[in-house]
Amino acid sequence: MAFVTSAPAAAPAAHGCVGSGLLSRIAPSPSRSGTVPARPGSGARTRAGAAQAMVMMADPKPHELPLWRTLQAHAGQGRPHLKDMLSDVPRCINMFREVDGVVLDFSRQLMTQETQRLLMELAHQSQLEKKIEAMFQGDRINISENRAVLHTALRMAKDQSLVVDGQDVVKDVHAVLDQVKMFSEKIRSGELRGATGKKLTQVVAIGIGGSFLGPAFVHTALETERSAQQAAAGRTLRFLANVDPEDVSRALSGLNAETTLFVVISKTFTTAETMLNARTTRAWLKIQLGDAPEVISKHMVAVSTSLEKVSAFGIAQENTFGFWDWVGGRYSVASAVGVLPLALQYGYDMVESFLTGMRSIDEHFRSAPLHNNLPVLMGLISVWNHTFLGHHVNAILPYDQALSKFPAHIQQVSMESNGKGVFLDGSPVPFSTGEIIFGEPGTNGQHSFYQLIHQGRVVPVDFIGVCVGQQPIYLPGEPVSNHDELMSNFFAQADALAYGKTPQEVLASEPGLPAELVNHKVFSGNRPSLSILLPRLEAYQVGQLLALYEHRVAVQGFIWGIDSFDQWGVELGKQLATKMRREISDIRRDGRDVSAMGKDSFNYSTTRLLRSYLASITESKALLYKDVFTSPFEYFQACVQESCELPEDE
Numbered sequence: 037m038a039f040v041t042s043a044p045a046a047a048p049a050a051h052g053c054v055g056s057g058l059l060s061r062i063a064p065s066p067s068r069s070g071t072v073p074a075r076p077g078s079g080a081r082t083r084a085g086a087a088q089a090m091v092m093m094a095d096p097k098p099h100e101l102p103l104w105r106t107l108q109a110h111a112g113q114g115r116p117h118l119k120d121m122l123s124d125v126p127r128c129i130n131m132f133r134e135v136d137g138v139v140l141d142f143s144r145q146l147m148t149q150e151t152q153r154l155l156m157e158l159a160h161q162s163q164l165e166k167k168i169e170a171m172f173q174g175d176r177i178n179i180s181e182n183r184a185v186l187h188t189a190l191r192m193a194k195d196q197s198l199v200v201d202g203q204d205v206v207k208d209v210h211a212v213l214d215q216v217k218m219f220s221e222k223i224r225s226g227e228l229r230g231a232t233g234k235k236l237t238q239v240v241a242i243g244i245g246g247s248f249l250g251p252a253f254v255h256t257a258l259e260t261e262r263s264a265q266q267a268a269a270g271r272t273l274r275f276l277a278n279v280d281p282e283d284v285s286r287a288l289s290g291l292n293a294e295t296t297l298f299v300v301i302s303k304t305f306t307t308a309e310t311m312l313n314a315r316t317t318r319a320w321l322k323i324q325l326g327d328a329p330e331v332i333s334k335h336m337v338a339v340s341t342s343l344e345k346v347s348a349f350g351i352a353q354e355n356t357f358g359f360w361d362w363v364g365g366r367y368s369v370a371s372a373v374g375v376l377p378l379a380l381q382y383g384y385d386m387v388e389s390f391l392t393g394m395r396s397i398d399e400h401f402r403s404a405p406l407h408n409n410l411p412v413l414m415g416l417i418s419v420w421n422h423t424f425l426g427h428h429v430n431a432i433l434p435y436d437q438a439l440s441k442f443p444a445h446i447q448q449v450s451m452e453s454n455g456k457g458v459f460l461d462g463s464p465v466p467f468s469t470g471e472i473i474f475g476e477p478g479t480n481g482q483h484s485f486y487q488l489i490h491q492g493r494v495v496p497v498d499f500i501g502v503c504v505g506q507q508p509i510y511l512p513g514e515p516v517s518n519h520d521e522l523m524s525n526f527f528a529q530a531d532a533l534a535y536g537k538t539p540q541e542v543l544a545s546e547p548g549l550p551a552e553l554v555n556h557k558v559f560s561g562n563r564p565s566l567s568i569l570l571p572r573l574e575a576y577q578v579g580q581l582l583a584l585y586e587h588r589v590a591v592q593g594f595i596w597g598i599d600s601f602d603q604w605g606v607e608l609g610k611q612l613a614t615k616m617r618r619e620i621s622d623i624r625r626d627g628r629d630v631s632a633m634g635k636d637s638f639n640y641s642t643t644r645l646l647r648s649y650l651a652s653i654t655e656s657k658a659l660l661y662k663d664v665f666t667s668p669f670e671y672f673q674a675c676v677q678e679s680c681e682l683p684e685d686e
């Protein structure tokens with residue numbers, strides 16, 4: 037249970053693209069109902085109690101709601117072609133929103149105003165408001181792990197408070213933020229230096245999944261932004277995620293160990309890839325700088341929820357930045373997971389601005405009426421496309437190179453959250469959940485996969501554009517600036533998908549075209565998209581965009597009645613990899629033949645593949661450090677070329 041107090045949000049700066057002329061401009065308000073309900077702070081909830089609460093909230097199941105069948109029938113009835121719906125101005129007005137500078141236009145969805153009304157009704161019948169509030173309050177809505185889902189607390193202001201199980205989590209959050217601020221300022225100023233006395237100007241963030249994709253996305257979004265670029269002058273930030281030694285080699289390439297700081301990021305501090313990469317870089321540091329204790333203490337820090345495991349690894353407590361089990365990995369960008377590497381690269385002010393942008397959307401999501409609530413609208417639209425219209429893929433297409441890693445990050449946020457097959461009570465979901473997300477920046481995608489979305493399958497698209505680009509380049513003699521050129525495509529593609537091109541239009545543009553060619557040039561149109569416009573792309577808007585999509589995913593999961601905050605689906609592969617690792621290690625050590633092992637342990641196919649793999653590297657048996665190499669350096673070099681595990685102590 038949680039007791040919530042909420043200080044009013046700082047008045048947001050004017051962020052609008054085109055000023056006050058926009059329709060449906062909605063300011064963030066502190067509460068949907070005008071007040072934030074206070075809940076009594078009490079002791080820990082029982083697992084059964086928490087589970088009961090959520091199961092009750094999900095009961096009846098979504099497909100048992102009267103609205104579900106109504107929407108299914110409504111979807112089957114068809115609707116006018118988008119080109120006709122787009123000429124219905126009142127409808128378009130009703131499908132346009134602006135919130136704190138973020139514009140959402142969903143008039144190009146395959147929806148009538150009646151669809152919109154029915155989806156809102158579905159939201160009410162699904163008790164969406166109650167579920168959103170349960171998340172913000174710290175109820176244990178992650179049923180299968182019996183955890184609260186409180187990434188929004190990471191973005192709350194210092195003067196706010198959220199008491200969960202007797203603990204003010206906002207206070208805890210800001211204690212770590214203060215630690216990040218102090219540490220990053222000392223590193224950036226040179227007050228804290230490396231083992232040889234040099235400034236630490238290069239940072240390698242080691243982590244995977246949620247401990248990588250979010251921070252990498254934000255870094256990519258900021259690295260060409262003017263003020264961020266200035267703040268990062270003379271500094272570099274790299275990421276090392278893949279256990280593939282090629283990634284190690286690339287991440288370390290050209291680095292000077294004397295000026296390099298490694299940030300090992302892992303919520304659990306057990307993830308195989310991250311731990312091997314951490315051991316590898318620790319070995320590299322020792323090879324480069326020697327074995328003195330300050331080599332590790334001055335060149336390696338950690339972000340984790342498991343302080344004991346970090347300490348067992350050899351990183352001191354004062355060099356460890358904590359977070360909490362109520363932050364899911366893929367929602368952890370606003371914790372030290374993202375905040376630390378970003379503060380080291382761009383300074384703490386930039387981080388604050390990013391967090392403030394996230395908070396703006398958090399408060400909007402929590403308080404705005406559902407029909408004006410951007411994440412709610414986006415979530416309902418995607419449920420409509422996916423579950424009722426059967427379009428299971430969603431392309432996220434940012435018309436901004438700085439957002440190039442956004443689709444990959446949202447791919448994890450969405451697919452790991454909502455790729456589930458059971459309801460909260462464990463019973464099977466009889467409809468499909470979880471969108472398949474992919475995306476690339478426009479215009480690159482236009483010269484690649486857009487063919488399919490124009491003439492092949494129907495793929496609902498999210499177009500994301502920015503009014504003022506990060507790079508103002510305008511060549512004399514060109515009709516428009518380079519950014520206008522980019523955005524011409526942003527606007528054109530949405531209409532091309534919606535309107536299409538009829539055979540008559542094809543013939544009108546190419547009179548005399550042979551009949552057999554006409555159909556090749558016809559576009560059916562009627563393909564849905566939504567458009568998001570941001571005023572510019574600074575840290576604040578990066579935060580807004582991220583929170584928008586995080587909450588969109590939550591809305592989908594709330595409607596589908598699933599647990600969006602666990603990820604059991606990633607476990608089986610990890611378990612089998614552990615078994616495989618053990619077997620490969622044994623084979624190498626004993627010089628056993630793979631077939632002898634494979635017959636009993638693996639199926640024919642895996643055995644045969646393994647045999648092919650191991651046959652080509654039988655010489656790797658010689659790579660055992662203790663037998664062959666005289667120095668860790670030689671061993672390390674070999675490991676860069678051949679995948680093998682470094683000895684724990686070297």
Ligand SMILES: O=P(O)(O)OC[C@H]1O[C@H](O)[C@H](O)[C@@H](O)[C@@H]1O
Nearest residue numbers: 245246247302303304307365606
């Ligand atoms: O941060 P870590 O504990 O190292 O976890 C890293 C990642 O691995 C897991 O397998 C999950 O798929 C991700 O949700 C998580 O972010």
